[in-house]
Amino acid sequence: KNEVEQSPQNLTAQEGEFITINCSYSVGISALHWLQQHPGGGIVSLFMLSSGKKKHGRLIATINIQEKHSSLHITASHPRDSAVYICAVRNSGGGADGLTFGKGTHLIIQP
Amino acid sequence: DAGVTQSPTHLIKTRGQHVTLRCSPISGHKSVSWYQQVLGQGPQFIFQYYEKEERGRGNFPDRFSARQFPNYSSELNVNALLLGDSALYLCASSLLAGKTGELFFGEGSRLTVL
Numbered sequence: 571k572n573e574v575e576q577s578p579q580n581l582t583a584q585e586g587e588f589i590t591i592n593c594s595y596s597v598g599i600s601a602l603h604w605l606q607q608h609p610g611g612g613i614v615s616l617f618m619l620s621s622g623k624k625k626h627g628r629l630i631a632t633i634n635i636q637e638k639h640s641s642l643h644i645t646a647s648h649p650r651d652s653a654v655y656i657c658a659v660r661n662s663g664g665g666a667d668g669l670t671f672g673k674g675t676h677l678i679i680q681p
Numbered sequence: 682d683a684g685v686t687q688s689p690t691h692l693i694k695t696r697g698q699h700v701t702l703r704c705s706p707i708s709g710h711k712s713v714s715w716y717q718q719v720l721g722q723g724p725q726f727i728f729q730y731y732e733k734e735e736r737g738r739g740n741f742p743d744r745f746s747a748r749q750f751p752n753y754s755s756e757l758n759v760n761a762l763l764l765g766d767s768a769l770y771l772c773a774s775s776l777l778a779g780k781t782g783e784l785f786f787g788e789g790s791r792l793t794v795l
Binding site: 605610669671672 | 714716721723725726727729737739769771773783785789791
């Protein structure tokens, strides 16, 4: 079973701060997803990574396969970035072809 | 283009009843997966369907079943509802069933069991 651990669980920061959310997993994966969930419940896919680094606007995601660790960074944070950020991994082995999710990081950006 | 659509958005049932949740994937997407998200927790994988066949199943009891139709839409059925089935049920679609496919999520169906 692949465990996915996120830290921190809760994060409150001031507008403009640089934000880092971490994700660690325990077994081999074929891909790692970073997802954003707003209070209404809908989930938006931010990144899908299998190696290296990706950037989209103010968001940057990195992954270190050897260390089984990924980070999501938000530069120049804004109150509209307030949401739950979820890390999810897809196992590289056999078995159910679904994702294993972390519990999420609840981010609040204060004006 | 429409995204992933789910219905109903909210519903209330009582213990022992049965519920059917529906999902329409993005046009052209052949894979649909279902997830259960209990309040305060991350989602948990329930089922994946691709080309009308079950491709994977998470650790859920047989009260949970699903199917995929020729137009790739999908239904999730839950029988003999328990209080613990209260959750947000999320559907996601992807173009393929492969392990590197990007997922697109619907807004979810929020089920309350009384």
